[in-house]
Amino acid sequence: MEVLEFDSKKKELCLLEVPVPPKLSDHDVLVKVAYAGICGSDLKMLSGDIPVADKIILGHEICGTVAETGKEVDSVIPGDRVAIDPNSGCGVCPECADGNYHYCECGGGNNYVGVFRNGGWAEYCVVPARQAFLIPKNMAFELAALTEPLSCISHGWDKIQPLQIGKRILILGAGIAGNLYACLFHLNGHRKVTVCEPQEGRRKIFDDIDTGFEIITPNQLKERKAKCPNWKVDVVVDCSGNVNALEDAVELLNNGGLLSIYGLAPPQAKFRVSPFLLFEKELTINSVLLNPFCFRKSMKYIAALNFRYLGFEKLGVQVFKLKDFEEAIRALKSGCISKAIFKMI
Amino acid sequence: MDALQFDLKSKQLSLIQLPVPSKLAENDVLIKVAYAGICGTDLHIAEGAFPCGEKVVLGHEFSGVVEAVGSKVNHVKPGDKVSVDPNSGCGTCNYCTDSNYHYCEVGGLNNTIGIYRNGGWANYCVVPNNQVFKLPEKISLEQAALTEPLSCISHGWDKIQPIPIGKDILIMGAGIIGNLWACVLHLQGHRKVIVSEPQEARRKLVANLNTGYEIMKPTDLQARKAANPKWGVDLIIDCSGFGPAIEQALDLLNPGGQLCIFGVASPETKISVSPYLLFKKELTINAINVNPFSFNKSLGFIDAMGDRYLAYEKLGIKVFGLNQYEAALAALKTGTIAKAIFKID
Ligand SMILES: [Zn+2]
Numbered sequence: 001m002e003v004l005e006f007d008s009k010k011k012e013l014c015l016l017e018v019p020v021p022p023k024l025s026d027h028d029v030l031v032k033v034a035y036a037g038i039c040g041s042d043l044k045m046l047s048g049d050i051p052v053a054d055k056i057i058l059g060h061e062i063c064g065t066v067a068e069t070g071k072e073v074d075s076v077i078p079g080d081r082v083a084i085d086p087n088s089g090c091g092v093c094p095e096c097a098d099g100n101y102h103y104c105e106c107g108g109g110n111n112y113v114g115v116f117r118n119g120g121w122a123e124y125c126v127v128p129a130r131q132a133f134l135i136p137k138n139m140a141f142e143l144a145a146l147t148e149p150l151s152c153i154s155h156g157w158d159k160i161q162p163l164q165i166g167k168r169i170l171i172l173g174a175g176i177a178g179n180l181y182a183c184l185f186h187l188n189g190h191r192k193v194t195v196c197e198p199q200e201g202r203r204k205i206f207d208d209i210d211t212g213f214e215i216i217t218p219n220q221l222k223e224r225k226a227k228c229p230n231w232k233v234d235v236v237v238d239c240s241g242n243v244n245a246l247e248d249a250v251e252l253l254n255n256g257g258l259l260s261i262y263g264l265a266p267p268q269a270k271f272r273v274s275p276f277l278l279f280e281k282e283l284t285i286n287s288v289l290l291n292p293f294c295f296r297k298s299m300k301y302i303a304a305l306n307f308r309y310l311g312f313e314k315l316g317v318q319v320f321k322l323k324d325f326e327e328a329i330r331a332l333k334s335g336c337i338s339k340a341i342f343k344m345i
Numbered sequence: 346m347d348a349l350q351f352d353l354k355s356k357q358l359s360l361i362q363l364p365v366p367s368k369l370a371e372n373d374v375l376i377k378v379a380y381a382g383i384c385g386t387d388l389h390i391a392e393g394a395f396p397c398g399e400k401v402v403l404g405h406e407f408s409g410v411v412e413a414v415g416s417k418v419n420h421v422k423p424g425d426k427v428s429v430d431p432n433s434g435c436g437t438c439n440y441c442t443d444s445n446y447h448y449c450e451v452g453g454l455n456n457t458i459g460i461y462r463n464g465g466w467a468n469y470c471v472v473p474n475n476q477v478f479k480l481p482e483k484i485s486l487e488q489a490a491l492t493e494p495l496s497c498i499s500h501g502w503d504k505i506q507p508i509p510i511g512k513d514i515l516i517m518g519a520g521i522i523g524n525l526w527a528c529v530l531h532l533q534g535h536r537k538v539i540v541s542e543p544q545e546a547r548r549k550l551v552a553n554l555n556t557g558y559e560i561m562k563p564t565d566l567q568a569r570k571a572a573n574p575k576w577g578v579d580l581i582i583d584c585s586g587f588g589p590a591i592e593q594a595l596d597l598l599n600p601g602g603q604l605c606i607f608g609v610a611s612p613e614t615k616i617s618v619s620p621y622l623l624f625k626k627e628l629t630i631n632a633i634n635v636n637p638f639s640f641n642k643s644l645g646f647i648d649a650m651g652d653r654y655l656a657y658e659k660l661g662i663k664v665f666g667l668n669q670y671e672a673a674l675a676a677l678k679t680g681t682i683a684k685a686i687f688k689i690d
């Protein structure tokens with residue numbers, strides 16, 4: 001089968017022919033991959049900013065068809081369409097026992113499909129059966145490819161609740177994460193949302209989603225801050241990972257405001273914040289890691305959002321063949337698309 | 346009557362004679378003050394580092410006995426022992442109607458008794474009826490002087506929930522606030538608590554509380570972390586307001602951990618925060634501002650805690666006469682006592 005293998009020592013991604021995994025253990029399933037996304041974190045793995053296994057097939061946003069199941073698997077059968085949750089926990093450590101399997105050091109991040117075990121940038125992929133979620137019959141296959149990214153947003157969504165309609169929201173960054181957040185805000189009835197994005201290409205894509213939310217540049221945001229000191233927001237969702245943007249955003253928060261950090265900043269980057277300001281305005285800063293217990297929720301969001309929000313053209317998602325990986329990565333980095341997804345069928 | 350008045354222009358605190366307020370509005374209560382605390386905020390005010398009224402009798406933590414009531418007051422009567430909540434809101438702005446009256450720009454901090462209106466460092470004080478709380482039978486006037494500081498802790502307590510028993514907790518700073526936090530945690534069954542405090546005198550005061558909590562110097566904390574990088578805590582309550590300590594605290598948190606900013610830092614202090622660290626460990630930073638809807642809860646705490654926790658001697662609280670205010674402020678600044686409270690006859 002055709003695979004994209006990443007050599008993390010050489011920082012090289014190569015298209016290879018390898019045999020289809022021959023033997024399944026009892027609780028695993030073999031999935032014939034249909035779609036596998038390229039995530040922002042994949043780009044950081046390719047550049048060496050996030051550690052991965054030595055030689056690994058990346059791809060952690062996967063959907064496909066079950067080709068074969070291990071002896072003990074009864075949750076799915078060959079032919080079933082499934083979306084794959086790349087994350088799991090060991091199930092027995094204190095973190096897992098507390099319901100925080102995304103902090104698990106045995107499973108969790110260290111057992112991550114497409115990061116520490118072979119993932120979906122391939123024709124076939126082996127995953128534990130309990131990480132394969134049946135796709136509802138009436139859901140378009142391509143939309144199911146968004147289950148993983150939307151499951152992380154869904155976890156972030158839970159962490160900004162309760163959030164009453166009418167609160168003013170600022171999203172920093174209109175990449176795929178910012179766009180999906182915007183979709184959820186709109187679906188849930190929020191209308192006072194501002195999105196801030198420096199790249200023109202991304203601002204255009206955002207307009208296509210047709211939420212009516214205003215989209216402005218970081219400079220426009222700065223001007224507004226200077227001109228209307230009373231313009232404040234109740235929640236800032238950061239999808240930029242940009243520390244300068246974070247510093248500005250904290251100052252835009254209303255009393256009782258919340259800054260929720262979703263975007264991945266470089267490990268060395270720091271932002272400066274005044275504890276007195278945090279106290280005076282009683283602010284909260286939280287952050288969002290992975291997608292614990294959010295896969296099912298994400299599928300339900302996809303069913304509700306559907307093509308109105310998630311049509312690939314609308315969202316700026318472009319589909320590529322595996323062999324065109326270089327072009328896909330280039331397009332993603334340039335900002336002329338919001339997401340690239342490999343299509344294997 | 347005697348009153349300690351602060352003059353904002355000359356930054357002078359002086360003991361003066363004022364007439365006992367004679368005319369009461371229909372909703373007002375005249376209180377004969379019994380005990381009135383000196384709070385960290387009062388020290389900032391006396392140094393001119395915190396905004397307040399032009400000429401104001403300070404004192405926002407006090408208990409007393411009702412002397413007279415306005416014509417429409419019916420929930421207390423002369424002779425009742427009471428405690429006074431210094432904070433209120435306008436009742437009509439967006440913040441107030443959202444239940445966040447502590448953010449109110451008309452009321453809130455800008456109308457606080459003992460900061461903007463005459464407070465309890467005097468023989469008598471007039472307060473609106475809805476800020477007067479009748480003491481339960483068991484609570485003494487002495488204990489009730491702690492209602493206000495404990496009400497702020499109670500608000501903080503609500504904001505950091507849920508904290509299951511067995512989580513590792515670190516309190517930074519063992520002034521009166523750190524000590525009261527330790528009492529509240531101990532009362533509610535928490536046993537895995539460390540208190541960190543640089544001053545030896547204060548470390549002795551914590552030991553006095555007999556909670557069995559581990560007491561350390563901040564340098565010991567860093568050494569423990571260095572010796573065992575896996576060691577960490579789940580919740581840090583900062584009562585120090587000291588920038589470098591707050592900054593280092595983030596490194597001590599376990600995944601899913603929470604930093605609660607309770608101590609008031611100087612407005613100029615800034616800390617550097619790594620968003621990547623927040624993300625990787627999914628940390629939350631929470632700040633706490635005053636005591637909305639927390640006065641009854643605080644009386645509940647006092648009722649349950651009693652002298653086991655709240656005896657002045659145990660807490661390192663020293664009582665002074667109003668005319669000893671200079672000695673009281675000096676003792677407080679040196680750290681030989683945890684708190685000074687005026688006893689007013
Ligand atoms: Zn991802």
Ligand SMILES: [Zn+2]
Nearest residue numbers: 090093096104
């Ligand atoms: Zn585990």
Ligand SMILES: [Zn+2]
Nearest residue numbers: 435438441449
């Ligand atoms: Zn108000």
